[in-house]
Amino acid sequence: MRRIDGNDVPGRRLGWWLPCLLSGVAIVGAASAQVQAPGAVEDGKTGSAPTTTTYRVINLGSGALSSLPEMNDRGQVAFSLFTPETGERGYFYNGTSVQDIGSFGGGTHAVDVNNAGQVVGWSATPLGVDRAFIWSAGSGIRTLGGPAATAYSVATAINNAGVVIGIYSGSPLAFRWSASEGLETLSARTPGAPGMSSATALNDAGLIAGIGRVGDPPIGDHLFAWTRATGAVDIDTLGSVYALPAAVSERGEIVGSFLATRENPRYRAFLWSRTTGMLDLGTGRGVEAGLGAINDKGLAAGIINYADGTQRGSYWTRGTGLRDIGTFGGRFSRTHDVNNLGQIVGSADNRAGQDRAFVWTARTGLVDLNTRLRRAPAGLVLDDAVEISDNGAIVATSNAGLVLLQPGHGHKGGHAVGPVTAPGLVKVGAPLHASVAFVDEDRTGTRSATWSWGDGSGAQAGRVRESNGTGSASASHSFSAPGIYTVGVTLVDRAGRSTTVRRTVVVYEPSAGVVAGTGAFISPQGALAKAPQRSGKATFSLLAPPSSARAAAGAAQLHVDLPGLNLRSVAVKPLGLQGGRRHFEGSARVNGVDGYQFRLATGTGAPAAGGSTISLKVWHTDPVSKKEVVDYHNGRAQPNAAGSQIVEGSVSEE
CATH class of the missing domain: 2.60.40.10 (Immunoglobulins)
Incomplete structure (x- = not known):
């Protein structure tokens, strides 16, 4: 089972990428937990009777999550974190210790790992050009052959046979690579059509799913399936204008989301197999839906969006159809992954709007992992479960960092550490x-x-x-x-x-007019341009002295972190009080790259004192068209709202 989040690919440099709506992630400790681990689930029914599984939680790393972690069947983990000291780095947990996988001179993103411990992703050169890589403990980090070794390229997935897929610059184009066969291009299927394609998911049998331009002029970006025997074949029979394949199961089922018309931009879930063709699975009881993961027994996980702006995690089987997975009393939930035991993991909020990591089965429903912690360090909170393997191991995020929950006795050694407790x-x-x-x-x-x-x-x-x-x-x-x-x-x-x-x-230095704050706000779906499906917690820190001269000299600072967006201000200029809110503008580095601009507006006070909000817009200028390209805008996602609600911490003014 391969679950690939293609939206971790850096769309700014590529210029053409994949909007989708499938999964969200929170910011990233250690303890032990108990959950009910059922047997296999198919059509909403469990197999063997549930048994109690104890999880030992191991700290993997602390920092802002740069992309979704991936785990193989051995419980080994590939992940990427951003810290001020190291920037963006890729790591591999081998079952005993964490290894830095190195770089080509710049930031590194590790996005997938197979059962042999081979990791793929991309790393930037000193000149800022991303190159696809493959890494193993024995050989270290290496570029792929062909154009991917010299041009802009990213790897998106690897299977257990060592086959790598991804995208390299040009139109851009999807590629397939293996050590024995080298690199080959998976181009458009229509003669004369623009040569644009991307490969996003594959299975161990070699079935590759992706999208490519169809028609001249293009009539849409259609789903394709590639095998050695057939090549790339357009399998989008629903007449969509856009389709995104998110995952491929080992029995050859592809799931994802598609857009029927540009006039009604509402995504719908789909499933494709050779026997059924491309099936429209609808939107459940919502207005929009998509699937992001599927196991080898036909259980899929995704999301449903409702007309009132809420989002819920979902599951699908042939017997149940598309169902809402529920929440812990709040308004939002998200799913990320499903294993062959029928366990789905994700995050759901409670009545206070706080995200809590869960594991779900058809037998137990949602289980808050925080209620099953055993001998947890004081203050530890698991806010999202983002990956689960077939051996039941879970990767989760917490207020103390990225953690691995190992079933059974787990790996013994080292400390289980909670969060740093200190005033913000x-x-x-x-x-x-x-x-x-x-x-x-x-x-x-x-x-x-x-x-x-x-x-x-x-x-x-x-x-x-x-x-x-x-x-x-x-x-x-x-x-x-x-x-x-x-x-x-x-x-x-x-x-x-x-x-x-x-x-x-x-x-901060106390003086009249200084604005300072740190905490978290809820970033809504649609805010992050390269991954408009993402919703969840984003952290912020703001320091703005009243003097614009001091601000220009670097005394004013803004940090914002969410998966896919690590913003560090270069200059911040206060614009004063407008409509009861403080406004700022400035320049910034995003994901280690210069050339971005931002505008920020925020109220002051703690959430309990009236629900303060933050509005943030981040953009850059396209070097070719000279047009403004918006990279993040939570006001775009909520045009009638004052901004995203601050759910942790506060912004204060002296």
């Missing part, structure tokens, strides 16, 4: 007291806790307390200058294994 806002010169809780389940003991403050002051040893396998570490620090800083702590056990967790703090 602190005055210059005032002491910041920070602490972190941990669980030492193996009773190996703690060698050290080392704190870093992000201001160049150097490492600081922290005080450690530990008793009966649980403990905490703490330290204090005073900042001498305003700014946005990353506070981190690294715990090392007596075997030398280390775990690092981080959090952001905003340090």
